[in-house]
Amino acid sequence: MPARFAPALFGLILSGMMSLIVSGIATLRAAPLDGILSAWLGAWLISWAIAFPVVLVVAPLPRRLDGLLVAAPATQR
Template sequence: MPARFAPVLFGFILSALMSLLVSGIATLRNAGFVDDFLSIWVGAWLPSWLIAFPVVLVVAPIARRLVGLLVKAPAARAN
C-alpha cells in the first residue's frame, strides 16, 4: 500500500480498536457476561465503528494541531 494512505489506514485501525474496546466495556457493563455476549458486542461495535472511522479522520488533524500548540518543538541541533 502506498505511504500516502498511511493516515487513512491509521484512522481505520485506531477507530476499529477503540470502538471495539469501548463498545465491549459498555456492553459488559450493561448486559454482563450473558450467553450471547459476543453477538450483542458485535451488534454494538459495528455501528459504532461506522461512526468512529469518519470521526477519527476529521478529528485527528485537529488533535494534531492542538498537540502542536501544547508541546515545544525540539531544538535544532548544531553540527
C-alpha cells in the first residue's frame, strides 16, 4: 500500500479498535448476558461506520494541539 494512504489506514484501525472497546463496554452495561455477542457486534458495526469518518475529519485538530503542547526534540549536531 502506498505511503499516502497511511493517515486513512491509521484512522481505519484506530476507529475500529476504539469503537470495538467502547461499544463493548456500553453493551455489557446495557444488555442482558444472553445474546450479548450479537448485540455487541451490531453496536460495533454502527459505531465504526460513524467513528471512521469522524476520525478522518477531526484528526487534524488533536495533531495541532499535540504540536502546541509537546516540545519538539532537540536536533543533534
